[in-house]
Amino acid sequence: MGKLYKTQTDLILSNIGKHITLNQPEIKFFLSLLKFKELKKKDFLLRAGEPCTTFNYITSGALRAFYRDVNDKEATIMFAVTDWWITDMPCFISQKPAMIHIEAIAKSRVLQLTKDDIDSLCIELPKFERFFRILMQNAYIREQLRVLQNLSQPAEVRYNNFLEKYPAIAKQVTLKNIASYLGITPEFLSVIRNKLRKGKFLNLP
């Protein structure tokens, strides 16, 4: 566990170090809060209806957050791979039952903080307000850009943007899941991929 622990904590500390600087006692306090969790492929990190108690940082693997409607139709809300954070934010903050499922689409490892942990961090080390402010800001911006892109770009451009923006995700998820993220059918995504391939616009994964 020693080496694995260090690899995982180095990753999360470097993620945090992008925005704030921690000294040794602060690092120690932060690391003392983390829970470690391993997921096999197809394990659920969260199921709709259950309490959403953790904010999760991914140290390896890939996860998919999706909504399943009454007809069992799934809509992919987001993907997350190594060095991303994921939760059902509205339910994590309100501490209400989750609305979405989060499933491991590959063997994954995550580090977890509870809402109490985040509250303690922000009280004990107010510089974490800055860290979480930037995290929330980036998440909001990502959602806004996705809404605008859905309104303004045809599906092939959105698929192309997805490949360029999230190459690590594109490599790990199925075409069905990508189609569901883009809000199109898998059949339509196949048509797009064939078109792009013939046009030699890009190297498809």
Add this chain to the structure above:
Amino acid sequence: MGKLYKTQTDLILSNIGKHITLNQPEIKFFLSLLKFKELKKKDFLLRAGEPCTTFNYITSGALRAFYRDVNDKEATIMFAVTDWWITDMPCFISQKPAMIHIEAIAKSRVLQLTKDDIDSLCIELPKFERFFRILMQNAYIREQLRVLQNLSQPAEVRYNNFLEKYPAIAKQVTLKNIASYLGITPEFLSVIRNKLRKGKFLNLP
């Protein structure tokens, strides 16, 4: 201007006071950064393509943020009334040209902060990190809930929710704009309103 200035600054200080506590010198510093702007109905606070330089707090009136596509079709991104904040966040943060328009749909007054103002605030008064963290968190949650609601609820439920959640907005904006926010045609919204009226489900504005 004295009384109007006080009404407006009281409003924004009470908005901030929901999340952080400022002492007198801090209040003075914060107020010194604000710019005041008045908009007539149909004035643009921001036009797509122009630099997005301000984060805007509304002290009176109502604004609408929308995207206009190449065919001049408009999609309403958000509304904002008294005590709300509005900007084109991705472009405000990246300092790139705006992607959306923000128009006053009634005579409006806003207080403005630039990105430099926000950076100064967070450096001089780090407690503002907390304030902006909560603002960003709420904005992200609002967007997530909207995405989930669009996936999970029929249009009449979404219209009903809109009326319940944003009564102040529903009173001030046109049905055409509400339809565009809900992602449906104005004709379909009329059908929904007639249906709801007959069913006496609610008091429509």
